[in-house]
Amino acid sequence: MNKRKLRNLEVNPIGVGCMGFSHGYGEIPSEEYSIQAIQKAQAVHPLSAIQNIYSMVERSCEEEVIPYCMEHNIALVPFSPIASGLLSGKVNTSTDFSHNDDVRKFVPQLKKENLEANQPLIQLIETYAKAKNATDAQIALAWMLHKYPNVVPIPGSKNQERILENLAAWDVILTDEEFNDLDKALEQLPVQGFRGHVEFQGGTMADWGKRK
Template sequence: MQSMKNLQTDYIDLYYLHRVNEHVSFEEIAAAMGRLIKEGVVRAWGMSQVDVNILAKAHAVTSVAAVQNLYSMLERDCEKDIFPYCLEHNIGVVPFSPIASGFLSGKIKADTQFEAVDDVRKFVPQLSRENIIANQPVLDILAEYSAKKHATNAQISLAWMLHKYPNVVPIPGSKNQERILENLGAADVELTDEEFRALEAALDACTIHGHRGIMETEQSAFGNKWKRTDK
């Protein structure tokens, strides 16, 4: 309620449950979301960093509108079951870190230092010097397409997922106006089916080194902060 007051609104368009709390059942949470939707306080609800089993259990109780999971050219786990499930059940997928924390822009080099105190990229294993060098083949593919399509690497990485799925809404993060506009421009970069297939085949042939890390997915740490007190 305090958040709604701060936002000067009396309803929330999309209320995300950002992490699963293992002290409360998903069904119970989904039922509570259903009540909020019925009351008109919330229009729709979504889940984040969720696996398909939990998603299905929650969706069976109250329809989930959006799933915000990690997805990019370097992190394609969602293709196995999250995208197929969401396509079948008419759920939007909202990839976070869609340009792999900036790596896919090609502007992060092996010697880039992340100095700001709040810059979580210094903890991202994929952005270690060795992994930046090892994942260079992905950047080479992007460079080829960005030259051909008169676009930037970041735009191609977003255009690829926009072409691939009809239910995808990537949320690249930037504190820089120019890059925000650049990323929005990805919507105007159209890959032909043939270009997309060749890009997909080239990506499939790459071995990805390192992962983004799990700093936001330490569910037990999250759950322990929010232990229920009514039982």
């Protein structure tokens, strides 16, 4: 089969759409189950990429899924890489999520108490943003681009300016030293509240709007 070059990784050009890993379509799979599910899918067709929640504040897939994907030349496509806007530093307790299609009103990490508790994290990101002449969102993306060669984040935005800002994260290059310091600092910072994982335990897509 032909291969495509994805940064320094060769991947298969055609993927199979698998929705089974998403928490929204059933119960939360454990990390162990995720690997089994990937292996089952691989037995049917080579996988080019899988999509998982991954960001500075939701790093569970670093334990097994990303190492497995690295070993098997599978790209990881992180959704919510800016943690629904939290890591941009632009969301605060006065941000209005009331618009009908704004799902952020259901994101526990964006509740007032969690936004306040996570300020040390935002301040940490801001320090790097200032030093690199970048925005907070760009640092959140540059961090994961530096960390893994097989990660291709898909930040979501309905705003042209922010789409361009997020794309320009590719040009924000952290040195190894900057990255190591940032990564170590992140490991030591507790994260308050969840986004799309623990709060969904046992839930389905139909429960999405009912969650407080």
